[in-house]
Amino acid sequence: KAWEHEEADKLFCEEIDIGEESPRQIASGLREHYKVEDLVGQRVLVLTNLKSRKLVGFPSHGMV
Numbered sequence: 001k002a003w004e005h006e007e008a009d010k011l012f013c014e015e016i017d018i019g020e021e022s023p024r025q026i027a028s029g030l031r032e033h034y035k036v037e038d039l040v041g042q043r044v045l046v047l048t049n050l051k052s053r054k055l056v057g058f059p060s061h062g063m064v
Helices: none
Strands: 002-004 012-016 024-028 053-055 058-060
Antiparallel strands (some): 002 012, 053 058
């Protein structure tokens, strides 16, 4: 699941299933390069050993 961040022009908000109990919420700065339709259903590389951060108010728990 992916959607455009309401307040940031460069961010997507995503819920990505990486095999854990629930999908991870991740914010990525890919909006300049992709459309929402291009991201949904794709396989991506996710870095999960990062400290959680809020990006423009959205809690991000990894990096795409």
